[in-house]
Every structure is written in C-alpha cells, then in structure tokens.
Amino acid sequence: MALRSDDTKPVPAGYYYLWHLAALGVITADFGPANEPLPPNNESALRNAAAPVISGSVWDTIAGLGAVSPAKVALIDVGISPDHPNLTTRIDHNASIDLATHRYGARALEIRDDTTSSFKEEKRPFFPGLNISGLGNLGLSVDDKEYLDDIVAEYAASYGVSRRLLDSNTLFASHGTACAGLIVGEPAALPSEDGESPFPPENILTNPNSTPSHPNKNPNLLPYFGADPFSHLVNITTSFEEDARQFIAAFLYAYLQDVDVIVLPRGIPDPKRSAVEPKNELKADLERWANRDAADLFARIAMAEQGPAELEPKSSQTGSNPDRLWTILTQLMIGVSRKIPVICAAGNSGESQLIYPASLAAPDNGIVAVGAVTVEGFRAGYSNYGEGLTLVAPSDDSEVFNRHQLRIDRLSPFTAKHQYSADTGKEYCYSYFSLLSTDLPGVFGYDEGKAPWSSLLPAADNPGVGGGYYTSFGGTSGAAALVGGVAALLQRAHRAVHGGSGKLNGKAMKNILEEASNQNRHVEPGVRPLTPDCMNADNEDVIDPGYFFGAGLLNAAAAVDAVLNS
Structure with missing residues (x-):
C-alpha cells in the first residue's frame, strides 16, 4: 500500500491489543489488508476487528536454544501490585524492597488471619555485604567520595523492617503496575509449587497447545504478554519526595542485587538538574x-x-552543601549504568530537551533515553526530544494546540463545537492507539476498578463484570518500560550464547539497542515511516530525524539476532 503524504489523515489500521509488540518486532504479525481506523470507544468494532496472524516471536527464537535463566529487571518506581494475576509469578517478591516508607528498606509480609500472629516489625538487613568498589572511579571529588563511602558503610550495616501491615503497593502502585505489565506481563495463571511461571518456554501466541499447568479461571483476565514474559522483576519502591538518599539507596540496592537491567520510567525530582531550561x-x-x-x-x-x-522550609543550614547528595546520585547513576543498562523515560512535556536523568545519556555511559512515537509515525504529542535522545518506542498520543502545530482528536464530540485551524502552523494526525497494560486492581487503579477492556476478552459468554485488571497507558514511561523488556530479552539471548549468568554491560547493551533501531521504520500496524513534526519552532521538521527519534524505532528481532550472532 502506498504511503500517505497527507500528515492530517490517519493511517488505516485495525486495532490489536498487543500491537506494540508487533511494532517493536517482538512478535511477527500479519495485520492483513489495511482497514479504516476504529474509534477507541467503539467496543463493538474493536471486538469484531480481525486479529492479526502471529507467525513467530523472539521468545521462540531464544527458547529454541535451550533453557536460559531469566533476566532480573529492577523497576524503580512507585511500586507494583503484588498479587496482580498477570504479574505475581513475574515479581521476585524475595528481592523486592520498599524505600519509600523506611530509609533502610521495608517489606510487607502476608497478613495472617489467626490472632496469635505478631504484627510487630521485625528487623531485617537489606544491604549486607554492600560494596561498590566494582564501579571504579565515579568522578567524585575527594570529599564527595568520602561522603558516599560513609553512606555505603551506613547501609551495609543497616537494618530495615519486615512487617505485617497493609502493603503500600496495593494503594499507590498504579504507574509501576502498568510499567511492569509492559516489561514482564504473562498470561494469568496459578503459580506452580516452586512459585515459577506455569508456562512452558513456548508462548501461546504462536503455539495454541502451549497451555499453563494451572490456568486461572477468572474470566476477566486477558492472555497478556509483556516484552519479555520470561524474566523477573525486582520491585524497588520509591516516592516522589525530593529525597536524594532514597534514590541513592535504590541504585545501590539494584547494584547489590546484581540485576541485569534497571528501568526508571519517571523523572527524579532533583531541584536543580530536573529544571527545564527556557526554550531558545x-x-x-x-x-x-x-x-x-x-x-x-x-x-x-x-x-x-x-x-x-530563610523563608524556605527545606533550605539548608549555613555552611552545608545542599547539592552534595544530588551530585553523588548523578555520578552513581552514571557509574552504575556502565555496568547495568539504565532505561529512562525522556519526559512528557513536549520540550526539545530531556528530563533528568534521561538527560544524562551520553556515548560513554549506559543510560538509554527513550522517547515515544505513535502508530501514525509521528513523535507522540507529549514526548520530549532533542539532543541526547537514544531511541524511540511505541506509545499513545496527546492533542497539541500551539502556533507551530495542530493535532486534535477529530472523533471527539467536542470537535464539532469548535473551529480548529492550523493557521500558520501545520496539522498532524492524532493517533487513537494506546498501550494496553496491567492496572492496579480496585479503586486506586487508573481505571478505578472498572473493566473497560473486558469486552475484548475472547470468551463469548464473558459478561465483563470487571475487576480493573487492565488500563490504557502510554507516555514515555510506557515506551521506556517496553525497551526495558527488550533489554531483558537481550540479556537472556546473551546467556543462550555464552551460558552461565553473564550479562551485557550498560554500554554494550546501549550500542546494540541503537544499532537495532532505524529512523525509516514504520510503527506497525501503521504504514507511515517515522516523520518529524514542528512542535516548538517553525520549520522544525527539517532538522535531522535523530533530533526527534534518536537512532530510530527499536527492532527487538534485529537486536536479538545481533546478540545471537555476536
């Protein structure tokens, strides 16, 4: 089919709830002849849309090489629902830690029904044996290095707590739960006796006979897949407080756990480095x-x-250095990234600069800054871009109204009530595709316990009674989570070739991800190649495509092939 030259007309495409895996090249999907775009609120049309033919996946490619140990992905976010049916066997509950409610770490234990069980907090060491000598020179001053050494020694000797209290992850973890699903979500099933995934190495997308040993009978659950449903997540819970120590602790803990990938799908509130510079x-x-x-x-x-x-309640005392901890955090993240790839979201403010710490991405470190693109081939309306962007991954879209660009949802009933004109700017078509992911069940989730996606379930007799297990999601958070899942795939591919528990370091991983990305790819099931847009300046779309897309759209299949043939 010929490419559309008119940027205002949507690309014909049928919706598929795992379209983003096809766009990333994780699965090979034939979407058949293009048809007219479907409104996102037309559940009947969505339900009747022909599903693509799945002919293969990178999961099968890796599985064909024999047994491979799972990769460990540290997700530094606001938490993950601990008992979500699509996630519970993917979370490493024995390694996860809560740094938001206790400086030295906390872990929630199961609340027992018997009255004899103790609810008293029990001391527990989470950082025993912590040693960062393997990170080498972090580029700190003598004073700052001594300061960090003192922090490391303090955490190595510290005690956190285990407690039988309501797990905070059941209340505040909607963002982390959505990101977790995109990384390692698997079809819901009851865990086996050893707590491992009940699924065999083959995936049920391409092998209908590959069924779990203990399927979950809940009719409201989707056969959901993240980018790598055969890896594990270490849940590192942090808050939104301007507290550098908790993020220092998070990276120290991820390093201590010897994880294979670190995903940071949100910014860090450094009072100086997270400030956005005025547009030129x-x-x-x-x-x-x-x-x-x-x-x-x-x-x-x-x-x-x-x-x-003197009126600032968080102002430091005379003679102190309020930036010291933040400086140490910056150098620690860069140092850790050289050993372990750190996947960061580029930001959702539509600025031509990246948020912190994605802004730290550079050729000499393993920090990967991920932007978002839509199925229409454009930068997502909110996605940050500019110098330092590493690559892009599929996500949702947002409307844009400024003097350089008009991008609106013309299917919205409000559109008919207003007259929209691009005036001297340009108009770009809005994408109706979003990422479907796992949601925090109940009223604290994004969809507040509703089940708007229940009608997509394959069971004809499913009444769609709800449960709130899924939500539409997006942002550069979603894009970064998908790339984190692909990075886990590459670590497993590396082990398939070299054996053992070895891993690609951060710089090697980043190089492979960049080389497997392409600025000319289209975002399946769309047919328009990646196309720059004018967001913050007139004629901005003539700037080099790397300014908007970095190395381009990631292709997981190409990345896995590169690792397997290295």
Missing part, C-alpha cells in the same frame, strides 16, 4: 526591544519564586 526561541523573543516589559516581568517572577532563603 522564547528567550530570543524576550530579548527583542518590543518585549522588554515582558522580559522584565519574567525576571521579577523568577526572583519572587526563589524567595529569601
């Missing part, structure tokens, strides 16, 4: 004589926001 074009506007009054107002507002130090 806006600074140029304020430097014009006609805008001198506005420039003066901006300057006075900035000064007022800083305020006097």
Whole structure:
C-alpha cells in the first residue's frame, strides 16, 4: 500500500491489543489488508476487528536454544501490585524492597488471619555485604567520595523492617503496575509449587497447545504478554519526595542485587538538574526591544519564586552543601549504568530537551533515553526530544494546540463545537492507539476498578463484570518500560550464547539497542515511516530525524539476532 503524504489523515489500521509488540518486532504479525481506523470507544468494532496472524516471536527464537535463566529487571518506581494475576509469578517478591516508607528498606509480609500472629516489625538487613568498589572511579571529588563511602558503610550495616501491615503497593502502585505489565506481563495463571511461571518456554501466541499447568479461571483476565514474559522483576519502591538518599539507596540496592537491567520510567525530582531550561526561541523573543516589559516581568517572577532563603522550609543550614547528595546520585547513576543498562523515560512535556536523568545519556555511559512515537509515525504529542535522545518506542498520543502545530482528536464530540485551524502552523494526525497494560486492581487503579477492556476478552459468554485488571497507558514511561523488556530479552539471548549468568554491560547493551533501531521504520500496524513534526519552532521538521527519534524505532528481532550472532 502506498504511503500517505497527507500528515492530517490517519493511517488505516485495525486495532490489536498487543500491537506494540508487533511494532517493536517482538512478535511477527500479519495485520492483513489495511482497514479504516476504529474509534477507541467503539467496543463493538474493536471486538469484531480481525486479529492479526502471529507467525513467530523472539521468545521462540531464544527458547529454541535451550533453557536460559531469566533476566532480573529492577523497576524503580512507585511500586507494583503484588498479587496482580498477570504479574505475581513475574515479581521476585524475595528481592523486592520498599524505600519509600523506611530509609533502610521495608517489606510487607502476608497478613495472617489467626490472632496469635505478631504484627510487630521485625528487623531485617537489606544491604549486607554492600560494596561498590566494582564501579571504579565515579568522578567524585575527594570529599564527595568520602561522603558516599560513609553512606555505603551506613547501609551495609543497616537494618530495615519486615512487617505485617497493609502493603503500600496495593494503594499507590498504579504507574509501576502498568510499567511492569509492559516489561514482564504473562498470561494469568496459578503459580506452580516452586512459585515459577506455569508456562512452558513456548508462548501461546504462536503455539495454541502451549497451555499453563494451572490456568486461572477468572474470566476477566486477558492472555497478556509483556516484552519479555520470561524474566523477573525486582520491585524497588520509591516516592516522589525530593529525597536524594532514597534514590541513592535504590541504585545501590539494584547494584547489590546484581540485576541485569534497571528501568526508571519517571523523572527524579532533583531541584536543580530536573529544571527545564527556557526554550531558545522564547528567550530570543524576550530579548527583542518590543518585549522588554515582558522580559522584565519574567525576571521579577523568577526572583519572587526563589524567595529569601530563610523563608524556605527545606533550605539548608549555613555552611552545608545542599547539592552534595544530588551530585553523588548523578555520578552513581552514571557509574552504575556502565555496568547495568539504565532505561529512562525522556519526559512528557513536549520540550526539545530531556528530563533528568534521561538527560544524562551520553556515548560513554549506559543510560538509554527513550522517547515515544505513535502508530501514525509521528513523535507522540507529549514526548520530549532533542539532543541526547537514544531511541524511540511505541506509545499513545496527546492533542497539541500551539502556533507551530495542530493535532486534535477529530472523533471527539467536542470537535464539532469548535473551529480548529492550523493557521500558520501545520496539522498532524492524532493517533487513537494506546498501550494496553496491567492496572492496579480496585479503586486506586487508573481505571478505578472498572473493566473497560473486558469486552475484548475472547470468551463469548464473558459478561465483563470487571475487576480493573487492565488500563490504557502510554507516555514515555510506557515506551521506556517496553525497551526495558527488550533489554531483558537481550540479556537472556546473551546467556543462550555464552551460558552461565553473564550479562551485557550498560554500554554494550546501549550500542546494540541503537544499532537495532532505524529512523525509516514504520510503527506497525501503521504504514507511515517515522516523520518529524514542528512542535516548538517553525520549520522544525527539517532538522535531522535523530533530533526527534534518536537512532530510530527499536527492532527487538534485529537486536536479538545481533546478540545471537555476536
């Protein structure tokens, strides 16, 4: 089929709830002849859409080489639902840690029904034997190195707690649960006696006879797959507080656990490094004589926001260095990334710069900055881009209204009530595809316990009674999670070739991911190749495609082949 030259018209494509795995090259799917795009709220049309023919997957490729030990992926986020049917056998519950509610780590134990069980907290060491000498020179000053050494010694001798209290992951873990599903989600089944996945190495997408030994009878569950459903997750729970110590502890713990991949699908609230710089074009506007009054107002507002130090409740004492911990965290993340790949989200503010710590991505480290693209072939309307972006992965979209671009949902009933015009800018078509992923069950999940996707279930007699197990998801968080799953696949492929529990270091992993990405690929089931757009400046779309897409859209199959043939 010929490519569309009109950027305002959607690419014909039928919806498939695992379309993102086809777009990444994890599965080989034939979507057949293109048909007209389907409205996301048209459940009947979605239900009747022809499913693609799945003819293969990288899972089968790796499984064909024999037994391979699972990769360990550390997810540093706000937590993961511990008992989600699609995730519970994928989470390494014995290695997971909560750093949000206890400085030295906490773990929730099962709440027992008998009245004789103790609810008293029990001391537990989570960092015994911690030693970071293997990281080498982190580029810290003598004083900062001594400071970090003291932190390491403190954690090595510390005691966290195990407690029989309500697990915070059952209340606040919606974001982490959605990311976890995209990384390692598997078809829901009852775990075997050893707690391992009840599925054989082959996947049920391509082998209908590959069924779990103890299938889950819940009719509201999807046969869901993450990018690597045969690896394990180490859940490292952190909060949104401006607390550098908890993130230092998170990376120390991931290093101590000797994980294969670290996924950080959100920014870190460093008060200095997470600040977004003003756009160059806006600074140029304020430097014009006609805008001198506005420039003066901006300057006075900035000064007022800083305020006097004595009125700042988090201000440090005289003589202290408030940036020391954040500096140590930065160098620690870079040092760890050279040993273990660190997959980071590029950010969702639509800026031509990356959020922190994705902004640390550089050729000499293993930090991978991931942007988001839509099935239409454009940068997702919210996705950050610019210098330092490593590559992109599929995700959802957002509407854009600015003087450079118009991107709107023309199927929305509100569109008919307004007149939208691109004026001097350009119009780009909006994508109706989002990522379907696992949700935190119950009222605290994204979908508040509803089941809008229950009608997609294959069982004809399913009434769709709910359960809130799934949600539409997206952002560069979703894109980064998918890349984290592919990185786990590559670690397993590496073991299939070299045996043992060896792994690719961060820089090697990053090189493979970049070489397996392509700026000219289209995002299946779409047919338009990756196409730059004007977001923050006129004629921005003539800039090199790498500015928007880095090395391009990742192809998991090409990456696995590169590892297997290395």
